[in-house]
Amino acid sequence: MVSASAERSNFNTAAYCIYNNDPNTFINTYGLLYNWYAVNKGNLCPVGWHVPDDNEWIDLINYLECIDKAGGKLKESGYLHWITPNTRAVDEYGFSALPAGWRSNRK
16 A cells, blocks of 8 residues: 555556545545556456446446436435535436545645
8 A cells, every 4th residue: 555645656566545545434435546557457356347448438428328417327416425516416327436536646
């Protein structure tokens, strides 16, 4: 696990971090945040699964009929994990997408 931003910016091997470096609060709900090297290795998923590529994301958006509405059709509705206004979040397919956070090289 990598926590310091200086460490993250210098990594050129597979690594992960936890949002806000707080596993007690965030890991059970949001999981881990992986860098590109970890994703690109191809072994993050269980056997039979894979990280979707750009074409698969495009297929999903097309299936959901509109890029402007696709996210809302998959997002968890309400405010348990999302901040207001969370409009368009209807979770039409029971996917219940959650905000997972992000990390940058900035402090």
